[in-house]
Amino acid sequence: MTTVAKLNYQRKLAGLPLIRFDIVRLNPEDIQDLRDAYAAMYEISDIAVGDARGYTALARGHGYDQDLCHNDSRIFLTWHRSYVYAFEKALNTALKWKRKDDQLELTLPFWNWTQYKSDTHASNGIPKTIDDMTYKNSAGATVDNPLARAKSLYRTLSQGLTGEEAYTHRYPTQLRSGISQLKDEVDRYMDNPDFSSFSDDFNNGAHGSVHVWVGGSNPSSPLPSKVGDMRSVISAGYDPIFWLHHSMVDKVWFDWQALHPGVSVPRHVLDTTVYGGKPGSAYIDAPNSLRYIYSSDSVDTAMASTGTMAEADALTTPVTMASVSPQTNKEIPLGTVTSGFARAQLDFFRLHPPKESFEVRAYVDNPNCNADSGYDDPSYAGRMVLFGHGVCHGAPGHCNPDLAKRDAYDIRSKHPLRYEHTSYCLDVTRGLRNHIGRKKSIDDVKIYLVTVDGDGKGVSPGALRYEGCSLRTFG
Structure with missing residues (x-):
């Protein structure tokens, strides 16, 4: 079966944008790829916390101990698009590193928090693939789910927590009841033709609500604030669900851009440097500059509708430059x-x-x-x-x-x-x-x-x- 990572690799060879899919539409093989990629990023950070390919190196950019994102709310959309983009590339790098397979282009799926289905979601409103604490691997053994939690530098270094409390926590007791409100708000955002007010409404509305509702609170939590990690800027980036949430945030902006082509983006947003050191202007055009799109279709449907495999099979095999032997003769x-x-x-x-x-x-x-x-x-x-x-x-x-x-x-x-x-x-x-x-x-x-x-x-x-x-x- 063709996986997302393999499909997107073939799309890359064909010169087509990569596709980000709805996480509830992924096949089991794709979910396993995603789990393995997250786990590989955790492994890299366990070996060397400063390795830029690892999970901690990316997660710390949103809060503890770098807090890079919230110094200018005007660049909310461009900053987070660049942040998620960097994570997605690191995710694919980690999977290729673990699998020893260069022919992969794993994309980050989005969690559509405006929808709920009992067969794909837990009762709290989070997809089961993200919410279940364990899963059965190919050998039939029950193992930890890398998408459910991750070790947090904020918890271990700032709070001094150990053991189970070193990992991110969620208390999403209010999420499911708010899903209809989230859908209504997103529909309303789409009717707004002004970039700045769209960004502000979204930032301080549905985006923030998901953070607060997923994090939740627990009076018995050992953290002084008694809240889940997603509820606070300083700790949110360490929760694996953060990236899937912000992939959805990016999709909402992507869809808004399609409905309002040619809308003027403020010069400040275009010129201000975002995550990774480039100006915001580099992250405005996702399909052409960043080479990705979104799809709510299944992987099989997307493959059939684009004919990507047939196109790629007809391509001439890319030429690989022969490696030059290093000079060793004195x-x-x-x-x-x-x-x-x-x-x-x-x-x-x-x-x-x-x-x-x-x-x-x-x-x-x-x-x-x-x-x-x-x-x-x-x-x-x-x-x-x-x-x-x-x-x-x-x-x-x-x-x-x-x-x-x-x-x-x-x-x-x-x-x-x-x-x-x-x-x-x-x-x-x-x-x-x-x-x-x-x-x-x-x-x-x-x-x-x-x-x-x-x-x-x-x-x-x-x-x-x-x-x-x-x-x-x-x-």
């Missing part, structure tokens, strides 16, 4: 070197910033040089010190930019350790001048590189990874 042939230069340097192309700190020494035409060859060796030409990045503090794959590729379907900032545009050079002016002496030129010149660690001990030439090296001279 011998650098320069060919003929002509005198008369004011400066000579070795330029290293796409040098990977190393984890450890190294010193790279260059020697001219001395194949026997090693870590014991010092600066006073006659063949010494110059050195370069690489200040190491340090040991990776994230989960496996955190420092691998190949696992964080960006394209038209992912406009997030690039991986911070990308090396496509790194610029490293090693000054060999004095060494080459001494080697050439009074001659006009010397043929078949070779530079030999020796790499040593911070203690001056030699390390494998392979510790220095780059994709090319050339000599550049200046007159």
